[in-house]
Amino acid sequence: xxxxxxxxxxxxxxxxxxxxxxxxxxxxxxxxxxxxxxQISQHAHSELVGMLPEGNWITRAPSLxxxxxxxxxxxxxxxxGLYLYSAAETLGxxxxxxxxxxxxxxxxxxxxxxxxxxxxxxxxxxxxxVDGAAILNQVPLCRTSxxxxxxxxxxxCKEESFHQRQGFEIMQTLCEGSPExxxxxxxxxxxxxxxxxxxxxxxxxxxxxxxxxxxxRIKRFTNDELRQKFVDMMVPQAEFLGLTVPDxxxxxxxxxxxxxxxxxxxxxxxxxxxxxxxxxxxxxxxRVQAHExxxxxxxxxxxxxxxxKQREAVAA
Amino acid sequence: xxxxSTMPAQAPAAAPSETQAQLFPFVLxxxxxxxxxxxxxxxxxxxxxxxxxxxxxANIALDFLGEARSYYQYAAELEGKGRTEDDLAYLRSxxxxxxxxxxxxxxxxxxxxxxxxxxxxxFHYHLLLQLKSGPDAQLxxxxxxxxxxxxxxxxxxSEWVIRLGDGTEESRRRVEKAIGxxxxxxxxxxxxxxxxxxxxxAGLVPDYAAIQQQMAAHxxxxxxxxxxxxxxxxxxxxxGKDGRHTEHLGYLLAxxxxxxxxxxxxxx
Numbered sequence: 001x002x003x004x005x006x007x008x009x010x011x012x013x014x015x016x017x018x019x020x021x022x023x024x025x026x027x028x029x030x031x032x033x034x035x036x037x038x039q040i041s042q043h044a045h046s047e048l049v050g051m052l053p054e055g056n057w058i059t060r061a062p063s064l065x066x067x068x069x070x071x072x073x074x075x076x077x078x079x080x081g082l083y084l085y086s087a088a089e090t091l092g093x094x095x096x097x098x099x100x101x102x103x104x105x106x107x108x109x110x111x112x113x114x115x116x117x118x119x120x121x122x123x124x125x126x127x128x129x130v131d132g133a134a135i136l137n138q139v140p141l142c143r144t145s146x147x148x149x150x151x152x153x154x155x156x157c158k159e160e161s162f163h164q165r166q167g168f169e170i171m172q173t174l175c176e177g178s179p180e181x182x183x184x185x186x187x188x189x190x191x192x193x194x195x196x197x198x199x200x201x202x203x204x205x206x207x208x209x210x211x212x213x214x215x216x217r218i219k220r221f222t223n224d225e226l227r228q229k230f231v232d233m234m235v236p237q238a239e240f241l242g243l244t245v246p247d248x249x250x251x252x253x254x255x256x257x258x259x260x261x262x263x264x265x266x267x268x269x270x271x272x273x274x275x276x277x278x279x280x281x282x283x284x285x286x287r288v289q290a291h292e293x294x295x296x297x298x299x300x301x302x303x304x305x306x307x308x309k310q311r312e313a314v315a316a
Numbered sequence: 317x318x319x320x321s322t323m324p325a326q327a328p329a330a331a332p333s334e335t336q337a338q339l340f341p342f343v344l345x346x347x348x349x350x351x352x353x354x355x356x357x358x359x360x361x362x363x364x365x366x367x368x369x370x371x372x373x374a375n376i377a378l379d380f381l382g383e384a385r386s387y388y389q390y391a392a393e394l395e396g397k398g399r400t401e402d403d404l405a406y407l408r409s410x411x412x413x414x415x416x417x418x419x420x421x422x423x424x425x426x427x428x429x430x431x432x433x434x435x436x437x438x439f440h441y442h443l444l445l446q447l448k449s450g451p452d453a454q455l456x457x458x459x460x461x462x463x464x465x466x467x468x469x470x471x472x473x474s475e476w477v478i479r480l481g482d483g484t485e486e487s488r489r490r491v492e493k494a495i496g497x498x499x500x501x502x503x504x505x506x507x508x509x510x511x512x513x514x515x516x517x518a519g520l521v522p523d524y525a526a527i528q529q530q531m532a533a534h535x536x537x538x539x540x541x542x543x544x545x546x547x548x549x550x551x552x553x554x555x556g557k558d559g560r561h562t563e564h565l566g567y568l569l570a571x572x573x574x575x576x577x578x579x580x581x582x583x584x
Contacts, residue, residue: 051362051370058358062575062584063402064351064388067358068381074361075374082367120575120584170584178582286363294365296490297426300483301366307482 016217021147024090032216035209036146037091038107039218041098044084045109047077048102049283053117054126062120069166070123076159083152090148103288105275112199114277121174121188127167129189129196129234135160136230137200140220168237175241182242189238190246197261198269200227232258332394335520339452340394341511342521344404345414345557347387351405352565353419353436354380355572357429365426372472376433379465386458406576410565417556418501420565427480427490431498434473434538438531439505441466446522474538481542488543495547503552506531512557 008027015022022028051074058074061067085095101107112130117123138160141153174185201207201223213219221229231250238245249262272280357377364370388401418436423429444466447459480491506528508516515521539546555561575584 048362048367055362058361059355059571060574062406062579062582064381064385064405066584068378068385071358071361071374071378071381075371075378078362078367078371078374082371085367173584177584178579180579181582290363290365294426296484296486297365297369297480300487301479303487304479304483 016145023147037093040088044081045102047081049109049113051077056117057123073163080156087148087152111272114272114280115195116278121184124167124170125188125192127163128171129192131164133196133199136226145217189243193246197264231261343387343391347384348413348415350380350384352415383462406573411559416504427494430476431494434477435502437470437473438534441470442527442530478542481544499547499550500553504554509557
């Protein structure tokens, strides 16, 4: 028994090493399955909760065009949530259970959405910075070892790059606008810069899951590698916009051909993870409330479908 | 002076004819109606009862928003005073808004949103069918595009009325209550305002009697399947199309227009 199990595991790892995609019906180690369910459902929850901070500005968008783009973007996020819940379902997780875990606080979602959106510039910052960071995290996932997840991510990434462009365009319009608008953009960057750097997760030295996830090719870059990449990508964009990145230690390092930058406030990071961010309570409450207030609607839909089925059975 | 028939039918840069210019208040009314309903639906975004329905409502909101923008752009052209779609949407007060009362009513629970949507869809779909073969080419073109979307909307809201009416006891109670509250706003849709009467007399706006019959027939069919009763003898409220609104519109516009009012004259 023991040897057979080992062989299966070895075969599995050999497929991973050869970059062969794992599909729903393939044998997989329990821990691989659990890790993926955790990661994919967290990702789906992040899409769902991520609708709220931007949804906060749909009714106040400053022009009909912006309103339309923002609404379409938030709608895309709902769509991403759907693809991802479906991908997790292929691993045997049920949507009801995943949602129950979100609502009970057992399952996590991206901490970035626990920050409030306070001005129109935040719609720019969320698109430009938050979606920018999400893309860096997600592009490697298009090649992740689990097939349904990788395929869902190909679709997600296509739409995310459109989201990032619209965010940058909001920032650009603000920066080319009145002094008031430029100040709004800078104030937004000041608030969003550090939380965005936190999106890549804890330092490699403190990220317990990284090694195993890299080995399974669920993850392809470490947190610190991606964070460095993000800073190197964003600093020139901020300069182009004429904005100042709020980090006094930011400095080009010729030798490493990248920027040196200050340390993230890890105390704040862990605080928000633990539920003490500005909006943790509101975000979760909004989801729970939508779910509870929607219960009678879901029941009605089921009851009606059942009645219809019975009537058709009688008629047949 | 050239008569209308000798003018090129769709010269985009040409100034609107006098006949067309009369349509301005009507096109503006259609624009306001689509925008206000889109705004209400967009308030659901992220809070829907089922993820799939969250998506559906955002989708319908986007359709109405797109339709509103087409009407506003055309209205701006008809007015010819250099106002833009955003000027018309963001810089007019509640008393200048011309939407019927129904669409400004708050979302309430899902049943209220569905009933509001269903009543408006019944009118909207049948109106667009008429406008798409109407005398004004631009309005016909907008209607042609929008009627495809409206056909989906009326299917979606009809199906939900049926599910809620013929679902559980609770859903039935809620949908009946929503009908009880909203029915009084249904009559205004097909009761022509003075402006509409004049345009109807000129043959520019379709007759509402036929639309009212088509609406009633569709509602009767759906309510029957939903095992719901069509209310009778309800006193009908009106005034929205003349700028006399319920108290809800002011708050909606305060939110909608917040940025443009706080930072006048800027590009976003």
